[in-house]
Amino acid sequence: MNRRVFALASLATVVSAAGLSAQGLDRTRPPALGPAPALRLPSVQTATLPNRLRLAVIEMHEVPVVDISIVIDAGAVADPADLPGLATFTANMLDEGAGRRSALEISEEADFLGASLGTTAGYDVASVFLHVPKRQLRPALDLMADVVLRPTFADSEIARQRELRRTAILQQRDQPVAMANTSFPAIIFGDQHPYGRPLGGNEASTAMLSRDQVSQLYQTYYRPEHARVLVVGDVTLAEAERLVSERFGAWENGPSVVARSRAAEPAARTVYLVDKPGAAQSVIRIGNVGVARSTEDYFPLQVLNTILGGSFTSRLNQNLRETHGYTYGANSQFVMRQSAGPFQAGSSVQSSKTDSALIEFMRELRRIRDEEVPQAELDKAKAYIALGLPGNFETTQGAAAQFRELLTYGLPLEYYDSYVQRINAVTAADVQRVARRYIDIDHLAIVVVGDRSQIEAGVRALNEGPISVRDMWGQEVR
Amino acid sequence: MKRRTRTTALLAVLALACGLPATLAAQALRVPHTTFTLRNGLKVIVHEDHSVPIVTVNTWYHVGSGDERPGRTGFAHLFEHLMFMGSQHVPTGQFDQLLEAAGADNNGSTTEDRTNYFEDGPTNALPLMLYLDSDRMGFIMPELTPEKVDLQRGVVQNERRQSYENQPYGLAEENILRRLYPQGHAYSWPVIGSMADLSAATIEDVRDFSRTYYTSNNATMVVAGDVNPAAVRSLMERYFGEIRRGPAVTRNQPPAVNLEADVYATLEDRVQLPRVYNAWHSVRAFAPDDAALNVLSDVLASGKSSRLYRRMVYEMQIATQVTAYHDALKADGSFRVLSTARPGHDLNELQRVIDEEIRRVAETGPTPREVERIYNQNEASFLGRMERVGSFGGKADQLAFYDYFVGTPDYFQADLDRYRRVTPADVQRVAREYLQRHRVVLSVVPQGRPELAATQTGGAR
Numbered sequence: 001m002n003r004r005v006f007a008l009a010s011l012a013t014v015v016s017a018a019g020l021s022a023q024g025l026d027r028t029r030p031p032a033l034g035p036a037p038a039l040r041l042p043s044v045q046t047a048t049l050p051n052r053l054r055l056a057v058i059e060m061h062e063v064p065v066v067d068i069s070i071v072i073d074a075g076a077v078a079d080p081a082d083l084p085g086l087a088t089f090t091a092n093m094l095d096e097g098a099g100r101r102s103a104l105e106i107s108e109e110a111d112f113l114g115a116s117l118g119t120t121a122g123y124d125v126a127s128v129f130l131h132v133p134k135r136q137l138r139p140a141l142d143l144m145a146d147v148v149l150r151p152t153f154a155d156s157e158i159a160r161q162r163e164l165r166r167t168a169i170l171q172q173r174d175q176p177v178a179m180a181n182t183s184f185p186a187i188i189f190g191d192q193h194p195y196g197r198p199l200g201g202n203e204a205s206t207a208m209l210s211r212d213q214v215s216q217l218y219q220t221y222y223r224p225e226h227a228r229v230l231v232v233g234d235v236t237l238a239e240a241e242r243l244v245s246e247r248f249g250a251w252e253n254g255p256s257v258v259a260r261s262r263a264a265e266p267a268a269r270t271v272y273l274v275d276k277p278g279a280a281q282s283v284i285r286i287g288n289v290g291v292a293r294s295t296e297d298y299f300p301l302q303v304l305n306t307i308l309g310g311s312f313t314s315r316l317n318q319n320l321r322e323t324h325g326y327t328y329g330a331n332s333q334f335v336m337r338q339s340a341g342p343f344q345a346g347s348s349v350q351s352s353k354t355d356s357a358l359i360e361f362m363r364e365l366r367r368i369r370d371e372e373v374p375q376a377e378l379d380k381a382k383a384y385i386a387l388g389l390p391g392n393f394e395t396t397q398g399a400a401a402q403f404r405e406l407l408t409y410g411l412p413l414e415y416y417d418s419y420v421q422r423i424n425a426v427t428a429a430d431v432q433r434v435a436r437r438y439i440d441i442d443h444l445a446i447v448v449v450g451d452r453s454q455i456e457a458g459v460r461a462l463n464e465g466p467i468s469v470r471d472m473w474g475q476e477v478r
Numbered sequence: 479m480k481r482r483t484r485t486t487a488l489l490a491v492l493a494l495a496c497g498l499p500a501t502l503a504a505q506a507l508r509v510p511h512t513t514f515t516l517r518n519g520l521k522v523i524v525h526e527d528h529s530v531p532i533v534t535v536n537t538w539y540h541v542g543s544g545d546e547r548p549g550r551t552g553f554a555h556l557f558e559h560l561m562f563m564g565s566q567h568v569p570t571g572q573f574d575q576l577l578e579a580a581g582a583d584n585n586g587s588t589t590e591d592r593t594n595y596f597e598d599g600p601t602n603a604l605p606l607m608l609y610l611d612s613d614r615m616g617f618i619m620p621e622l623t624p625e626k627v628d629l630q631r632g633v634v635q636n637e638r639r640q641s642y643e644n645q646p647y648g649l650a651e652e653n654i655l656r657r658l659y660p661q662g663h664a665y666s667w668p669v670i671g672s673m674a675d676l677s678a679a680t681i682e683d684v685r686d687f688s689r690t691y692y693t694s695n696n697a698t699m700v701v702a703g704d705v706n707p708a709a710v711r712s713l714m715e716r717y718f719g720e721i722r723r724g725p726a727v728t729r730n731q732p733p734a735v736n737l738e739a740d741v742y743a744t745l746e747d748r749v750q751l752p753r754v755y756n757a758w759h760s761v762r763a764f765a766p767d768d769a770a771l772n773v774l775s776d777v778l779a780s781g782k783s784s785r786l787y788r789r790m791v792y793e794m795q796i797a798t799q800v801t802a803y804h805d806a807l808k809a810d811g812s813f814r815v816l817s818t819a820r821p822g823h824d825l826n827e828l829q830r831v832i833d834e835e836i837r838r839v840a841e842t843g844p845t846p847r848e849v850e851r852i853y854n855q856n857e858a859s860f861l862g863r864m865e866r867v868g869s870f871g872g873k874a875d876q877l878a879f880y881d882y883f884v885g886t887p888d889y890f891q892a893d894l895d896r897y898r899r900v901t902p903a904d905v906q907r908v909a910r911e912y913l914q915r916h917r918v919v920l921s922v923v924p925q926g927r928p929e930l931a932a933t934q935t936g937g938a939r
Contacts, residue, residue: 065858175646348640349636387600
């Protein structure tokens with residue numbers, strides 16, 4: 001086969017070589033871009049079961065696989081203040097024994113079906129994921145239903161997972177990035193706000209985890225009216241609705257309430273040092289409490305962040321990496337949740353350049369507030385976001401992630417239809433407005449995890465704020 | 479930031495894909511493509527997939543860290559970074575600026591055997607992608623300057639700090655490689671290279687390397703996605719046709735080697751818990767026993783029901799994790815088993831169980847259900863890799879991978895068939911043949927705690 005194709009190709013080569021190549025090509029300017037392809041989004045179909053369980057289906061028939069997510073309002077926001085880590089632990093326990101199967105049997109069965117079955121929780125929601133070849137969808141969905149509806153929470157399994165978690169917490173001390181990611185939210189939110197508490201808990205809370213607490217959280221929050229099922233892949237709506245009703249139709253509701261807390265009042269700009277003796281780099285996180293996913297400024301913020309630290313050509317990455325070589329990469333993000341999540345800019349920089357890197361971070365954070373972004377830079381960022389959108393829907397798991405976000409935050413399922421238009425409407429003035437509003441330059445927390453003996457003097461000399469020494473949990477070290 | 483990273487893991491991931499059950503056999507997995515070669519030796523593979531209006535260009539240069547020489551380790555990867563720094567007609571920074579303004583992403587990676595570059599984006603960006611790729615293939619030389627080398631040297635040294643030195647256990651791999659391979663062997667150093675060698679690289683090294691390896695006749699390009707093959711051919715002619723062929727390339731073909739004795743070593747690191755690494759010489763990718771060795775690694779440590787996980791993590795609770803994999807490179811391979819001890823346990827305890835379970839597989843083999851389970855898992859991951867055309871591990875990347883490793887781009891089904899043929903007896907045989915040879919045992923222990931290390935006498939076989 002290839003031989004024949006090759007023969008044809010050779011012929012064409014001669015023709016086009018004569019016509020197009022060599023002297024004819026002007027390399028001094030890049031080729032003009034033709035019109036961008038029209039956006040084709042997969043369409044969403046929905047259904048609601050009698051028990052108020054909502055179902056969304058996206059048909060994708062290219063590859064015989066199906067991806068199912070069940071999203072439940074059972075995230076860490078519901079954790080008691082003295083028991084951080086309970087929601088993630090509960091989600092983790094779902095597949096450690098369910099229905100008639102033990103933990104090992106569930107894992108073995110899923111593997112045998114060629115399925116990936118996973119459970120997790122974030123601050124806002126808990127999720128159960130299944131990705132499976134179409135022909136094994138039914139038995140895999142049976143397994144998933146056991147995990148969601150009939151977890152056993154055996155004491156022996158609780159004890160086993162509790163011990164694993166204890167060692168995982170111990171090992172966080174080995175990882176400067178993990179230390180930064182734990183201390184930074186603790187500092188900006190404070191421990192009275194759920195987003196300030198570690199998702200995976202701490203030593204004290206882990207020691208207290210028990211079957212009673214896990215069962216209670218499960219009974220309260222794992223209910224159909226607080227759940228959404230998203231099915232993406234090689235199925236039809238009718239088929240998906242039948243398969244889901246057969247397994248989740250008898251799931252019963254119960255009462256539940258989600259309490260919300262407030263973030264701590266921000267301190268004046270302060271530099272927080274977390275000591276990591278011998279570290280080859282300093283891990284930097286700079287930011288403040290940002291915005292909720294429901295913000296009306298979502299689109300200007302996407303453009304702002306793309307310019308600041310959300311792409312390779314963003315200002316932070318160009319400055320710290322491509323101009324100065326202080327780091328392998330620098331970035332920023334607005335983490336958006338049900339309530340306002342963190343805004344954070346960050347990088348890992350070589351220890352000897354910690355102070356120099358902080359100067360550049362502060363320069364960029366001030367500049368994007370103080371000066372309107374040039375038109376070309378604005379246009380590039382908007383094109384990067386808008387034209388990159390179709391690629392997010394290529395795979396079943398990619399499309400699932402896009403729609404899961406809508407289901408998690410209660411956004412309309414037609415959201416992406418107007419996405420490009422709303423990105424294109426963002427102006428330079430919008431970007432500056434949201435930069436000034438959401439990058440709180442006078443109250444930034446500047447968190448640096450590094451070798452204090454090497455970096456403290458330089459950081460102190462910057463005079464960006466008082467220095468406070470913290471541990472990896474964000475607590476003051478005396 | 480996942481960008482311009484090196485990905486040795488990529489080959490292992492690709493090699494893991496396999497297995498197809500009888501029910502799916504009828505619809506054989508195919509990635510239809512056409513192939514042509516320009517007069518300058520540049521081979522082009524075109525695959526149409528019109529499901530989403532995106533296109534990907536994936537270029538494989540057949541050079542990796544295995545082509546470096548001692549004293550200049552890390553060089554292939556450093557050069558990869560320079561490929562994004564501008565070429566004669568594309569000023570520094572414009573490569574990324576132009577692509578992002580067109581809605582496209584790009585990245586590159588270096589392994590022991592090859593270096594690749596891709597751009598993913600909307601279909602109308604294809605001429606731009608080819609313009610940029612052709613300019614850096616044919617016209618990079620005047621833009622290779624000492625200043626750029628110095629800058630990217632700094633970036634790469636920070637990559638080394640971030641991904642290795644500032645990671646717990648991050649220096650284990652280079653400590654294993656230099657014990658597993660003889661001094662000077664092309665696989666005896668890590669892709670990232672050493673700090674000293676990175677500092678030593680000169681502009682002349684860079685220019686020589688470019689002239690030797692970054693030629694049209696040492697590359698394969700895959701263009702895939704929502705494209706028309708005839709249009710691709712004419713664009714390829716337009717942008718690449720004038721690039722002149724370089725000298726013929728001869729790769730070092732590092733010899734397969736064996737250890738004469740077990741090698742025990744200990745590394746003290748800033749870690750809370752000790753971890754032991756075992757490494758045995760095995761076979762190169764796609765050698766007859768490669769598939770069975772992959773299956774063996776899954777029997778040992780893939781999933782909670784695997785033998786080592788079940789015993790060490792679940793039942794005995796002496797380890798926090800255990801991992802096994804077959805790292806099959808183009809010229810040689812190694813089989814790895816590593817595990818981290820829980821507080822209060824030392825590495826000899828872990829080694830005793832690892833050795834016991836390996837012996838059990840070598841003596842009685844896995845069950846048919848274990849082999850079938852692994853086969854089903856592999857089939858599913860294979861289907862997953864059929865969903866995406868671009869990025870690392872997408873269809874374009876795999877076409878280039880198969881083309882380079884086995885000479886047939888659409889080797890998907892044939893690769894699956896290798897796994898279909900693996901029997902419990904094969905797994906038993908490779909456990910006996912490869913894992914009862916001499917090995918490197920590296921213990922990484924907390925500073926000041928060498929007594930936790932595995933010892934030749936303690937980890938009795």
